[in-house]
Amino acid sequence: MRTASGTRVRATPAAHGRRLRVLIAAAVTLVFVAPIYLMLVNAFKPQEKILGNPVAPPLPPTLDNVTEALTRPDNLIPLGLRNSLVVAVVSVALLVPLGSAFSFYVSRRTGRTKAAVLLVLAAGLMVPPQVTLLPTIRILTWIGLDHSYPGLILANLGGGYLSFAVFVYVGFMRSVPDEIVQAARLDGASGLRIWWQIVMPLVRPATATVAIFLSLWIWNDFLNPLFILGPLQGQTITTGLYLTIGQYSVDYGQLFGIMFLAAILPVIGYLTVQKQFVAGLTSGATK
Amino acid sequence: MTRRHSGERGLALLAALALGLYLVFLVLPLLLSLRSSFTDENPLRATNDFVGLRNYTEMAGDDQLRASLVFTLTLAAGVTLAANALGVGFAILLDRTSLSYRVMRTLAFLPQVLSGVIVAFVWQTILTQNGLLNTALTTIGILDEPYPWLGSPTAALISICVVVTWVLSGFTTVVYLAALQSIPLELHDMASLDGVHGTQRFRTVTWPMIAPGTTISVTISLITVLKLYDIIAVLTGGGPANSTQSTALYIVKLAFTSDRVGYASAVAMLLLALSAVVALTVTGALRRREINL
Numbered sequence: 025m026r027t028a029s030g031t032r033v034r035a036t037p038a039a040h041g042r043r044l045r046v047l048i049a050a051a052v053t054l055v056f057v058a059p060i061y062l063m064l065v066n067a068f069k070p071q072e073k074i075l076g077n078p079v080a081p082p083l084p085p086t087l088d089n090v091t092e093a094l095t096r097p098d099n100l101i102p103l104g105l106r107n108s109l110v111v112a113v114v115s116v117a118l119l120v121p122l123g124s125a126f127s128f129y130v131s132r133r134t135g136r137t138k139a140a141v142l143l144v145l146a147a148g149l150m151v152p153p154q155v156t157l158l159p160t161i162r163i164l165t166w167i168g169l170d171h172s173y174p175g176l177i178l179a180n181l182g183g184g185y186l187s188f189a190v191f192v193y194v195g196f197m198r199s200v201p202d203e204i205v206q207a208a209r210l211d212g213a214s215g216l217r218i219w220w221q222i223v224m225p226l227v228r229p230a231t232a233t234v235a236i237f238l239s240l241w242i243w244n245d246f247l248n249p250l251f252i253l254g255p256l257q258g259q260t261i262t263t264g265l266y267l268t269i270g271q272y273s274v275d276y277g278q279l280f281g282i283m284f285l286a287a288i289l290p291v292i293g294y295l296t297v298q299k300q301f302v303a304g305l306t307s308g309a310t311k
Numbered sequence: 312m313t314r315r316h317s318g319e320r321g322l323a324l325l326a327a328l329a330l331g332l333y334l335v336f337l338v339l340p341l342l343l344s345l346r347s348s349f350t351d352e353n354p355l356r357a358t359n360d361f362v363g364l365r366n367y368t369e370m371a372g373d374d375q376l377r378a379s380l381v382f383t384l385t386l387a388a389g390v391t392l393a394a395n396a397l398g399v400g401f402a403i404l405l406d407r408t409s410l411s412y413r414v415m416r417t418l419a420f421l422p423q424v425l426s427g428v429i430v431a432f433v434w435q436t437i438l439t440q441n442g443l444l445n446t447a448l449t450t451i452g453i454l455d456e457p458y459p460w461l462g463s464p465t466a467a468l469i470s471i472c473v474v475v476t477w478v479l480s481g482f483t484t485v486v487y488l489a490a491l492q493s494i495p496l497e498l499h500d501m502a503s504l505d506g507v508h509g510t511q512r513f514r515t516v517t518w519p520m521i522a523p524g525t526t527i528s529v530t531i532s533l534i535t536v537l538k539l540y541d542i543i544a545v546l547t548g549g550g551p552a553n554s555t556q557s558t559a560l561y562i563v564k565l566a567f568t569s570d571r572v573g574y575a576s577a578v579a580m581l582l583l584a585l586s587a588v589v590a591l592t593v594t595g596a597l598r599r600r601e602i603n604l
Binding site for chain 1: 319321325326332333334335336337338340341407417418419421422424425428429430432433436437480488489534537541544545559563567575579582583586587590
């Protein structure tokens, strides 16, 4: 340890303790992120080097795995990325207004109606998707949307994702002062306008939480796209990756390249909106 | 006046649309599943007759179902304990504000962002017979020959438990960190003045004060494991010899591979009841605990 004048002094026990703590924390974190390190370095190494020493850093790094994944003749990965993006963006763009308008409408009703409706919606958070999967496909068949992207998006809108959106929004609606809504009403503003121009800006943190988590979950979803789209109607990036795991059980380079492409968007998204991410996650964890 | 009315109706319409979608794509499927559980519906044999409670009585003698329930509950208990213990430990370790700790917190949460398919595949390259773990352990000399981490029922159970715990620990850490930071500093000061330190401080101050975090963390851990599909499907596919076949996997197999839709629906009803009972009793118990602490 150095003092301001630059002479060495004996480290105090407290400083020792601090340094030990950082070392322990760093060691634990390193072990914890080791699998992610493996995924990252091997995406930029050729097959021989992956098999030779999977732990080594990618020196020199190669982009072959990633470009090969993007230029496969069946176009599986670019299509998968595009499909996942479309499904996630459209689903979230519809779930946000549906969830918030519903929450605003319900939160202005009397206690009993509100409680009953919220109880029914709570079920959506608990129901395992395997329970509703098969009948959902049957309902989509009735309306002629089975094995299609609109069908997958519709199923996303009505399932547990809506419950999640409503629960986040209802919590935030409580903090919208009743006087503001009443005043706007006296000024002749309609319910629709009050919701869109007054309430929505006030509950922006809720919209951030809903949009962040729903995009992540829908992007990473596996069961619904696998069975609702089915094998013939193209793939999202998750089901496409699942398919290639079977095909390329020996070509690790290719697989790590595809995994990198599937993970990069959520990871960048997480790193950019980390603060809102953590805030959304922990809003219920403290009193 | 007309404009105002159309705006009033517009909001109600949007709300009704949301409720309608929920009814059609969640409540109706639940009811259809319930109805189907009383039939012998099988698209392959084109049967769909009412069979009363036969599916439910069949469940009582179904060894695969019993094994799947034991596996699912064991995994749920193991993961919940491990992920919450790790989460508390990690949170206490990382509860500092300097840059290095913030970087570590960011990294600790990363697994939570990845899809289960990716998580399972990365761990597969680590855990398979000639995977990274065995290569490392045999090179160092800890093992003489590769150990089948996914090859025996017990080892596969523990491996899945480790992988799912790895994913969930990022989440529990963040929740416990927030809970820790909500503890008023005066409380710690008071404990210091009274000479309460270390494990005693943890027991009497920290642990009771993070109770709301524990409630959320434990509930989410349990529900996650009961629903879990992708990680197990990719990592072991339910093997070896169906030993890691969770109830969720068993339902999908019955419905889509064996085409026994009626019976699959009955098992699905059981899983639903189990999730509801576990979630409600555990959450209820933890909530009461929050008040008593």
